[in-house]
Amino acid sequence: MLKKLIFSTLLLSSVSAVHAKTDIDFMFPVPVQGKLAQEMNLLTKQFNESQDDINVTPIFTGDYDSTKMKAAAAQKAGNSPSVVITAANNIHDLVISDSIYPMEEIIDTTGGSAEEFLTNEFWAALHSNAMVSGKAYAIPFHNSTPLLYYNKTLLNEAGLSVPQNWEEVIQVAKVLTNKEKNQWGIMLPTINTDYAAWILASLTYANGGQFYNPDYAGEVYYDAPSTIGALTFWRDLVYKYEVMPSGVLDNNAISSAFFEGRLGMAFLSTGALKFMKDNSKDFEMGVAFMPAQVTRGVPIGGASLVSYRGITDEQKKAAGVFINFLVSPENAARWSQATGYFAPRKSAYDLPEMKKFMQDNPEAKIALDQLQYAKGWYSMYDTVTVRRAIENRIQRLVNEPDYSPEQAAKDAQEEANKLLEPYVSKTALKKLDP
Known part of the structure; x- marks a missing residue:
């Protein structure tokens, strides 16, 4: 009886281990007015319910400046956030301080490099704030002018x-x-x-x-x-x-x-x-x-997704999955429609629902058309x-x-x-x- 109990306990532990979720923290700001925090919580909830391997804890962190401070404090305390929406002009500073991973260590781009993914999929005006010395350290999430x-x-x-x-x-x-x-x-x-x-x-x-x-x-x-x-x-x-x-x-x-x-x-x-x-x-x-x-x-304004150094290999993989989810054409289109930010991923505008939205909301096209005059966001030490x-x-x-x-x-x-x-x-x- 004791052997059966031990065997059952080991079996249950093994099954539990197989199905254990990887927990990651996700810090996000709300830098402009509207119901962005509510929409982000809904988006995160949708991701958590869509699969059984990763559990994302969304953490609202205020504006861009307070988000940068809170992410740095968490990293210093040994609790690095796996994914952070940070102001796009913070990227150079975060690279100089060696605070974030290059995206090649985070995202799976199905055969291509992170740099190719960024260059091919995202508007050219966004590249300078996401890349440092030719290497991608961030993936644009929402952007503005x-x-x-x-x-x-x-x-x-x-x-x-x-x-x-x-x-x-x-x-x-x-x-x-x-x-x-x-x-x-x-x-x-x-x-x-x-x-x-x-x-x-x-x-x-x-x-x-x-x-x-x-x-x-x-x-x-x-x-x-x-x-x-x-x-x-x-x-x-x-x-x-x-x-x-x-x-x-x-x-x-x-x-x-x-x-x-x-x-x-x-x-x-x-x-x-x-x-x-x-x-x-x-x-x-x-x-x-x-x-x-x-x-x-x-x-260019807005924010990009980064991963802070100090997370486990499992968390890095989970962060990559979540980032790919957030910047999918469907979610890029959804976020743009909910906020007013233009979608940074070009293919979002090929979706039928996004074409209809742009037709019904001509003011949204103004922001997109203005990209031809856009320059990088001031970014320095x-x-x-x-x-x-x-x-x-x-x-x-x-x-x-x-x-x-x-x-x-x-x-x-x-x-x-x-x-x-x-x-x-x-x-x-x-x-x-x-």
Whole structure:
């Protein structure tokens, strides 16, 4: 009897071992407004119920910056997350710190390399933020560019056309501003959680400049003439033309004013497209390309999937399966329709349901069409703190009438140079002794 009991126990243990699931943690942020957290939990639940080998625990981690901090803290504590949705411009910094695996160790691309998978399946504008020195370290998940959102009803009533350049933005904003009604012509987000620098990068590109060196992680161009011109345009909207309120504006304040019909135009992410459309109930909303100045140009935004070092081989395999699930054409299309982000995987747009969606929602095509002008997202050593060096100065610009764009650019550049110094010192060529 005892032998039978021992045998049965061993058999049950063996069966249990065979069917034991691999547990992985999945950290994800919600950087824009809407019901993204709810949708992500549903997507994860669908994956867990679709198979018996992997159990994914979704962990909502706030915005992009807090997600990066929480993932690093978990890794330091010995609990590395297997999959993280991280801001796409964090990839270079994570590679420099040796925090993440190259994708060749994670995903199964059925015979091709991770680099071929990325190059062949995803929009070209996304490659620079997912690859470092020709090696893929991330797979794009949801992506965006800034868009011009506008109250089409207000513009039509005033007999105005959608502005195509900065001068026209100013002209339209002047007509739409009515301080007695607390109505403003335009608003730009000035929060220092990536939105402000992202919009400034877009303005800098439109002004014919570069915001950073895409080939070297130790250079930013905050004090370049093109950036100073972009800062001047921003400040002048507040203090010269008085078409935007002073003070720090977050995306909640901007969208609230827009929904109430008190805002003519806004520069916001494509990722908020569904949220903005669903809540613009008392008027017709329009979207358009970001206005040009010297040229057209916008930065890529959004997030990519990475795997942090320190997980087991089984977890690496499970992470690869889950990543492939998330970026499948079907789920890329589903996520795009639920959020407003454009689908990073090109084949998503070949699906019948996605073709119908694009036909029924022409505003979604604007974001896709704008990709022809897209550049990489500023990405450098210590990205978050270097980024905040300029964002904090943007906040001063819209709060202090006597603070000049030239001084803001100078102050930001000096701080950024100090923050970049460890990387520059490590990588700069040293004079060789004869």
